[in-house]
Amino acid sequence: MRMLxxxxxxxxxIRGNDxxxxxxxxxxxxxxxxxxxxxxxxxxxFKDENVDKILTIEASGIxxxxxxxxxxxxxxxxxxKSRTVNISGDVYSSKAFSFTHKTENTVLVSKEYxxxxxxxxLIDDFLANGCALRALRDIVIxxxxxxxxxxxxxxxxxxxxxxxxxxxxxxxxxxxxxxxxSEENGIEFC
Amino acid sequence: MRMLxxxxxxxxxIRGNDxxxxxxxxxxxxxxxxxxxxxxxxxxxFKDENVDKILTIEASGIxxxxxxxxxxxxxxxxxxKSRTVNISGDVYSSKAFSFTHKTENTVLVSKEYxxxxxxxxLIDDFLANGCALRALRDIVIxxxxxxxxxxxxxxxxxxxxxxxxxxxxxxxxxxxxxxxxSEENGIEFC
Numbered sequence: 001m002r003m004l005x006x007x008x009x010x011x012x013x014i015r016g017n018d019x020x021x022x023x024x025x026x027x028x029x030x031x032x033x034x035x036x037x038x039x040x041x042x043x044x045x046f047k048d049e050n051v052d053k054i055l056t057i058e059a060s061g062i063x064x065x066x067x068x069x070x071x072x073x074x075x076x077x078x079x080x081k082s083r084t085v086n087i088s089g090d091v092y093s094s095k096a097f098s099f100t101h102k103t104e105n106t107v108l109v110s111k112e113y114x115x116x117x118x119x120x121x122l123i124d125d126f127l128a129n130g131c132a133l134r135a136l137r138d139i140v141i142x143x144x145x146x147x148x149x150x151x152x153x154x155x156x157x158x159x160x161x162x163x164x165x166x167x168x169x170x171x172x173x174x175x176x177x178x179x180x181x182s183e184e185n186g187i188e189f190c
Numbered sequence: 191m192r193m194l195x196x197x198x199x200x201x202x203x204i205r206g207n208d209x210x211x212x213x214x215x216x217x218x219x220x221x222x223x224x225x226x227x228x229x230x231x232x233x234x235x236f237k238d239e240n241v242d243k244i245l246t247i248e249a250s251g252i253x254x255x256x257x258x259x260x261x262x263x264x265x266x267x268x269x270x271k272s273r274t275v276n277i278s279g280d281v282y283s284s285k286a287f288s289f290t291h292k293t294e295n296t297v298l299v300s301k302e303y304x305x306x307x308x309x310x311x312l313i314d315d316f317l318a319n320g321c322a323l324r325a326l327r328d329i330v331i332x333x334x335x336x337x338x339x340x341x342x343x344x345x346x347x348x349x350x351x352x353x354x355x356x357x358x359x360x361x362x363x364x365x366x367x368x369x370x371x372s373e374e375n376g377i378e379f380c
Contacts, residue, residue: 029267029303032260059248059268063256069222070257076220078249113219 001041001175005189007034008154008176017182018128018156026153027060027125032067038175039067042123042151045173046072049148052118053077055140057107057132064153065123072121077113079136081105092142094135099128107135109143116144127152127174130161137170149173157190191231191365195379197224198344198366207372208318208346216343217250217315222257228365229257232313232341235363236262239338242308243267245330247297247322254343255313262311267303269326271295282332284325289318297325299333306334317342317364320351327360339363347380 013021025031042064051072056065057079069076081096082105091108098105114120120140127133133150140147147170155162155174158181162172177190203211215221232254241262246255247269259266271286272295281298288295304310310330317323323340330337337360345352345364348371352362367380 023300024302025265028270028300029265030256030259031265032256033263035256036260059252059270062249062252063266063268066220066222066225066253066256067260069220070226073223076222076253077218078220078253080218080249110213110218112214 001038003034003037004153004176007031008178009187012187014181014183014187018159020154020156020178020181020187022154030063032063035064036067038064038153039071041175042068042121042173043071046121046149046151049121050119051121051148053114054121054123055079055109055114055136056123057081057136060126061124064125068121068123068151075113077109079139080108082108092139094138094142096131096135098131107132107139109139111143114140114143114145118143118145119148120145121148122150123152124150125153126156127154127162127172128156128159130159130165133161133165133170133172137165151175154178191228193224193227194343194366197221199377202377204371204373204377208349210344210346210368210371210377212344220253222253225254226257228254228343229261231365232258232311232363233261236311236339236341239311240309241311241338243304244311244313245269245299245304245326246313247271247326250316251314254315258311258313258341265303267299269329270298272298282329284328284332286321286325288321297322297329299329301333304330304333304335308333308335309338310335311338312340313342314340315343316346317344317352317362318346318349320349320355323351323355323360323362327355341365344368 149171152174155177157177181187339361342364347367369380371377
């Protein structure tokens, strides 16, 4: 999506060869006009999938996911992250290691909010190693629901998460795919 | 706001005399159609305040705040919560005790995203003892910016946070104000 790629080039900050900071418009400060365009694009891409619900993970996936949910006119569910290990019986849970924060989180969704047979669209802001997306997909499968695909804002295509999950059959649509990046040479998109 | 009060009566779950669970439409599963109406109402209430930015706190404030930000056509900033004490020099920070989770969090906003003189509208899903809202207001004041008011989805008016902050001069507009609630007698709105 050209508009997003241009915004990343203009306002993204590269640190080393693998950290991209998009704090100024996506995950600390949020540009609602841009986010709304991204949400519309997710709707265009997945509108024929008979989506029943959208599932994202707190916190930075929520903004784009709720805007997308409005276009689909379907509920959004946001999974919660917890570092505590005591999980009650009324939630689905899956582990996800965060490379950003160097912590292992448990990802939780109440069993009330994903039902057997529902068609679930996953949405998240970033896809790199795929841990968060994998945890969301696992929760959908635990519930007996169907992961119809994943809408991702920025994919680091030089990491392996997207490739692995596509091989396992998940449809992934990333609005910007970064082939390579470095402080010296900037960003190359796929 | 009648539509919200009716939804709380219909889908809210009371536990004891002070816990109201609105997980099914506000802070785990989110109804984007309802949230959009709440966002429009915040715009109607604060549209003459020349709002430069909206500030909320992760995670459950983000959905309604980003929708409101779209109506104002202004950026949203969401404050981050951290349990770590090491704060770098490039953030504003304030402490907030969470009665829900029984933990003290540090609330953080990068200094890049709130500037001196900016008119900031605070938005959050709940107001009870006022700790989170107080932390957001403190951060705005640290930045030399102006807290023009706070838009709250649900205020527990039987707790003291709202009253105290109003006495200190903060304009607070709550879309539903609960005077009292109990498992036996249900909810009474103000």
